[in-house]
Structures are given as structure tokens and as C-alpha cells.
Amino acid sequence: MSDVVSVTVEPFDHPLEEPFEISLGTRRTAANVLVTVETEAGAVGYGEGSPLPPITGETRAAAVETARTLADLLDGEDVADYRDLVGEIRAAVPGAVSALFAVETALLDAYCREVDIPLSALFGGRPAPVTTDMTIPILAPERAADRARRAADAGYDHLKIKTGTDVDDDVERVRAVARAVPEASLKVDANQGWTVTETCRFADGVADGGVALELIEQPVPASDVAGLARVRERVDVPIAADEAVFTPADAVRIVREEAADVVNAKLGKSGPLAVADIAAIATGADLDLMIGCMLESAVGIHTSAHVVAGLGAFTYVDLDGNRLLAEDVLDDDGPEHEISGPGHGVTP
Template sequence: MSRTTIQSITVEPLTIPLLEPFSIATAIAGIEMALLDALTRSYGIPLYVFFGGASTSVETDMSIPMVTPERGYDLAKETVARGISSIKIKVGGDLRDDVARVEAVREGAPNVGLILDANQGYTANEALICLEALDNRDIRPMLMEQPVHKDDHEGLRYVTQHTTVPIAADESAYSAANVAHLIEMGAVNVVNIKLMKSGFVEALDIAAVCRARHTELMIGAMMESRLAIAAAAHFVAGLGGFRFVDLDTPMLLAEDPFTGGYEQSGGVYDVSGVKSGLGIERK
């Protein structure tokens, strides 16, 4: 594609009409990613500069799945040994098992920040019981993510308004209009943006809504390769202002077909070495 052709493309009009059916948002995000990579390569600038160049690095957490307490303890120690400074723990199942898992992770990693991700698994009351049980054990998470079903906005608000632990919307938050509604009703403290859930253009609008309403930002991901995670890292580094970063999935893959995009040290992704575009290549 020539430079002239690239410059004639306006990303927003191309993508916004296609974002109406939420089910194709991931495909649209892929199209937007390709266009943005081509555009910034043609300009000779890295993608994070295109998004504002606020910083040149981001620091991700690492997730621990719903495992036994013993396995959680071992994984926590391994995570700390990798230089990761915050851990996201999957919860949302049996409350006793969840509390035991979090206790074990805290024992294995006493000095890291903890995030809980319930993945819609709790009722509002169960979420509060979990947080109270942990508080009684002197464990206070930095964040609880999506405690209730994505459509239970009243339940989400109930949890948010009955705990001092920040509550994040993930599956409940997928568009700027939807996020504005959640914030207006007092249902969230934090919004988790996922590019594969909303696309780049809508993600920019979501971030703008959150900033205007003084709501914290988080970036997350599905099970994605280095290609998509690099795009998210450039997005976050360029915009700045994201308090929580959950972009660990390349570390969980047995094999990744891509290289480049960022340099990694512990949980830090450094994009400063990228000369143009995403800086991603096939292996």
C-alpha cells in the first residue's frame, strides 16, 4: 500500500458503523490494528507516539488461575521470581476455596499487589463476603474485577457502594455510552478496556469518558499473542494514565509466532526501541 493510499484512509468512518454488532468487535480491532500499523510505518513513527507518546513503557501484572492453594502458593513464588510486582488471582467459584487461594498467594508473594478477578462468578453478596473474609485476614486487594454478571448493573453498583476496595467493570463495559451509564449510576470505580472487546476507536472514546468523569483506567486482554499485546502496550504507553495493566498472555503461551513490539524485563514492556509502527515481525 502506498503512502498516498494510506493517507486517504480515515479510520473512524471505516470502523464505527461496523462496531454496531458487538460480536464482530474483535475482527474490527484487527482491521484497525493493521491500518494503524501501516499508517505509522508510512510516517516513520512508532505507534505509541501516534497515540500521544505519554510514556515509553508499561508494567503488567500476571494471572494465577483457579488452582489449589498449594499450587497458587507455588505460582506466586514463581511469579515474584520473574520480577512481576502485581498478581491477578482468579476467583468467583466456591468462596472458601477462593479465600484459601488468595491467602496462599499472599503467603507466597507477601510484597506484591493483588487483584481479584471474579469473571462474573459471584452474586453481589458473595463478592462482599469474599472481600470481608479477606479483610479479616489482613488482605486488602488493590482491585476486584467484574464481581457479578455483566448485565447485573444494580449488583455491580451495590458491591461498589458497600466496599472500599475499588471495583472494576470488564464484561459490563464495552462502549463509551455503556461506560458513561455505569459511571453515572455509581456502579464502578475502574473500567477495564480491552481492545479486542471494543476496538481502538471505541477504546479511545471509553478512555475519554473515564477521564472526564475521574474514573480509573485499566487495560486487559483476552488470550492474545505478542502481536495484539504489543498493540495494547503501545496504546497504553501512548495515552498514559492507566492505573492497572493486565497484558500477561504472551507469557502464558507455549509458542508465539511473533517477535518485536517491545522489550520485556520482568513485568515491564518497553516500547522505546520501536522505530515505526508496532515493530512486530513474524518469527
């Protein structure tokens, strides 16, 4: 194997095709970070992070500076030592999740390209097509229904509806989508926007409207794990923990407190190697697994898809971030991600 000879960090923007509103705010551009790692053998790996301050705790400027600091820790190191190196950079700046995701991915990608294997092989499997859902943002009911019909026409039969605002408005949005695409499987994501009581009222409201949901994702604040457990006790719909799980230790807490039925393991929160650990914890506790994303291009999305293909453990796949961009680094669309190697297979 060979040593790292160059690490570069660049900010880059991805305008969105349409404004994307969740309970934490509205985005019109994905302000992302691209990290490139080159080895002395000429292998080049790419990694991407997509900071969102209310979730990741980082601005893009902070993520860029952190990634540049981490670059010094990789310089001259053997890429074959990727697991130890990932441990070192995560110990150096715990919590800088977007910068860490970009650097870790670029390192793993460079290693896999140097030994000519797909990234999925690091996680135990071959590259295989990965099918994602499509997310409907917070919109008025009629506009949400229109977005849902467009998604269904494009081949998406699993939809995730953003909620977490006024409960009555959220119920009406979900009912409108269900009427518009009655054959679609629906889940909702409140992004921490409700209380326990509001979550229960929402669940009753959609049930009274005859809408069956696959799951309700992170209805209460991430810090309120006890509240998440109360929701799980009181609501018949499966409950997913998202922002409450950044680390394997967080996943252990969710299991111990019986706070969720599903764990959303996001590479943008945890990085590829820790997601594998989180998946093992959830699987061992007989919880379902979901994989999610931020507003990443195919660099980040295909990295996640390789983890899905490699582990083969995910019941729910929410990897549509690049489908929301006005233009991606790859020219593809639709619900299926065709992934390849070596590495994650994407050269921006």
C-alpha cells in the same frame, strides 16, 4: 497517502505454556485471528484478535469469516481515512469485537508504518516501556502459591488472581498467594462468577485474613450493573467494571449509575480508538483506568501497550496474555514490555 491493496485473514493457534482456568472455563490454546493490511506504497500492518465465546460472543471460525467480510470494505480505500473506515466497519458488524480489533489494528498499523510513526503517536505520546502484572489462574491454594512465587522470582510485583468459583475456595487461594508473596500487590478477577452477597462474603473473608486487595474486578454478571453498584456501596475494596464495558456508552452508564471505581478498557472488547474514548469518559468522571487483554501474542499486546504509552492514563496494567503462551512471536519475557515503532513495531 495510499490505498489499501490487500487484506488477508488467517487463523493461527498459540498453545499455552500451562492450562489457564478462569470461572468461565479452561483454555489450553489461544485460537486467534491474524489480519494483514497492505497498501500500494508497500506498508504492511498487522492486527490480532483472540475470541473467547463466553466474553466476546465469537468462535474463532466466526471471527475469521467476519474479518474476511470486513476486508471488502477496506479494499481500495485510503489508509489516511482510518478513523472513518473504523467507524464504517464497526457499524457494519457491531459486536464482532475480536474480528473488529484485528482489522482495526491492522489498518492503524499500516497507516503508522506508511507515515513512519509509532502507534502511540496516534494517542498523544511516545513509545515507552510498559510494566504489566501477572495473572494466577484458578488453582488449588498450594499450586496458586507456587505460581505466585515463580512470578515474583521473574520480577512481577503486581499479581492478579482469578476467582469467581466457590467463595471459600477463592478466599483460601488468595490467602495462600498473599502468604507466599507478602510484598506483592494483589487484585482479583471473578469474571462475573459471584452474586452480590457472595462478593461481600469474599471481601470479608480476605480482609479477615489480613489481605489487602487493590481491586475486585467484575464480580457479578455484566448485565447486572445495579448489582455492581450495590457491591461498590457495600465493599471497601475498589470495584472494577470489565465485561460490563465494551463501548463508550457502556462506560457512560457505569459512571451514571456509580457502579465502579475502576474501568477496565480492553482493546479486545472495544478496539484502540474506542478505548481512547472510554479512557476520556472515565478520566472525566474521576475513575481509575485499567487496561486488560485476552490471550494475544505480542501483536495484540504491544498494540495495547502503545495505547497505554500514548494516553498515559492507566493506573493498572494487565497485559500478560503473551507471557502465558508456550511461544510468542517475539523473544522476550518478564514484566516490562519494550515497545517501538513504526506502528506497533511487531512483525509476526
